[in-house]
Amino acid sequence: MKQTMRLFVVALVAGAVTLGGYKYFIEGENTSALPQQERQTNFIPTSFSSEVNGTSLDLTEAAEKTVHAVVHVKNTTLSREPSNIMEYFNGGGQPREMVGSGSGVIITPDGYIITNNHVIANASQLTVTLNNNKTYQAELIGTDPKTDIALIKIDSKDEFHYIPFGDSNNLKIGEWVLAVGNPFNLTSTVTAGIISAKGRDLNEFDGNPQSFIQTDAAVNRGNSGGALVNTNGELIGINTAITSETGSYVGYSFAVPSNNARKVIEDIMEYGNVQQGILGIRGTNLNSKSAEQFGVKQTQGVYVAGIERGSGADKGGIKEGDIINSVDGIQISKFSDLTGYLGSKRPNDIVNVSILRNGEERVVPVTLVKLETYEIDYLGLEVKNASKTDLADRGIPNGVIVTKALTRDISQYNLAGVLITNINDEKVSSIDDVKQIMAARNFNAPIKMTFVNQKGETNTFIFR
The missing domain is CATH 2.40.10.10 (Trypsin-like serine proteases)
Known part of the structure; x- marks a missing residue:
């Protein structure tokens, strides 16, 4: 009897150990799978979800608001193609109609439309078609080729859908x-x-x-x-x-x-034209190579390589060697950041320029000055009005400054910075003088240009 009881107790203990081991090792592993599965559901799947950071992203409303304010712009131009050798040399020929197209955006309820300059360039007729297939003849209001922006207008008794500007x-x-x-x-x-x-x-x-x-x-x-x-x-x-x-x-x-x-x-x-405000500096982007060249540690920002006398930067106290890293709190990492922000400003606007000088950061208020330039297409040069200081430095009474070459052929002569004093032996004191001389010139005759270089030497070029 004792032997039977001893065997029963041993069997009971063995069963308890077996059951406990099963519970601990087998079921214990299975119970950890559910929390793991719950944790996995917190990951965002790679497929698109309309929930981003808990916020519903719905683009349909933005599309509905804007689609009726975007228009189709058709540009009709007329060109003449010579049909014989005489028309080739003397001009003329049958007019040929060419059609291009693009898009535009209605920005006011009375029909002002913004588009690209290259969409409407050389147009003899502009036709605008709305999303509801209504067609209107458009009037060209003005263009700015540098930014590739143009403004046109359509008229109707009804108000148009339009898109408001954002920042x-x-x-x-x-x-x-x-x-x-x-x-x-x-x-x-x-x-x-x-x-x-x-x-x-x-x-x-x-x-x-x-x-x-x-x-x-x-x-x-x-x-x-x-x-x-x-x-x-x-x-x-x-x-x-x-x-x-x-x-x-x-x-x-x-x-x-x-x-x-x-x-x-x-x-x-x-x-009637674009009023461009500038700081009045020459600058270059910073990177590892240029930072080493200029002896600075910064690899981002605009390094001031030169100051235009009498400019806002000059009067505001910006100096050669300063590093511009922000304007009005907008970070400036490269020169295009600077020109992009200033492109939304006008002459006489005041901007707060944050500069780094000798390791110390300071903020300099600068009043933007108006950029007044004129492109002499025939000569391939851009010129601007000269200041009294520019003229006094070279000891001459009049002239306009060449700001840059517009073609590769002209750029090889390094004319940037020279002062043009005469064109076709006529005195030049402003870009208005240049415009008048170029408009009245004999288009079949060469152009004579007299200039004074940075050393004060006078030279003459003949452009044929």
Whole structure:
């Protein structure tokens, strides 16, 4: 009997140990799977979700707000093609009609439309078609080829849908945007993407710095002049360019910031031309190589390489060797950031320039001065009015300053900085004098230009 009881106790203990081990090792592992599964559900899947950081992202409202305010712009131009050798040499021929197209954005209820200059260039007739297929003849109000912005207008008794301007200075990289336009002559088309970069300069080496918004929203031929809008349906850019070996979209597109475009069209409406305010500096981008060259530690910002006498920068106290790292709180990492921000300002505006000098940061208020230049297309030169100080330095009573060469052929002569004193033996004291002389010249005769270089030496060029 005792033996039976002993065997029963042993069996009971063994069963308890077995059951306890099963509970601990087997079921214990299984119970940890549920919390792990719950933790996994907190990860955002790779497929698109309408919930981003707990906020619903709905682009349909922005599309509905903007699609009816983006129009199709048809540009009709007339060209003459010679039909015989005499017409080839003497001009003439049968007129030939050529048609181009692009997009535009209605910005006021009474029909003002902003578009690209290259969309309407050389137009003999402009036709605008709305998203509801209504067609209007448009009037050209003004253009600015440098920013590639143009303003046109259509008229109607009814008010038009329009897109309000947003603040392009507040854009953030990674922010969702919509591109609205008429690619490939289609009706209004909406594509979505994000802000890929700001302050992009596509003409870094041609002396005409630009500052584009870069986005990966699909933009193709015909989108030019169309709207780049944020999720609130506000206009934050005018789609202008793509970079592509094929001529079609390959991943990046570029837009003129809305603050710059707005300033251009407001200037056109108020003054008839663009009023450009400048600091009055010559600058260069900083990187590891240039920082070593200039003997500074900073690899971002704009290094001030020169100051224009009498300019706002000169009067404000900016000096050669200063490093500009922000303006009005807007970070300046490269020269296109600076030109992009100043492109939304006017002469006599005051900006607060944050500079680094000898390791110390200071803020300098600068009053912008008006940039007054004139492009002498025939000579391939851009000139500006000379200050009294410029003239006194070289001991001459009159002249205009060459700011830059417009062609590669002319750039080899290094004329930037010289003072033109006479054109065709006529005295030149301002860019207005240059305009009048060039307009009245004999177009079949060569041009004689007298100038004084930086050393005070007088020379004469004959342009044929």
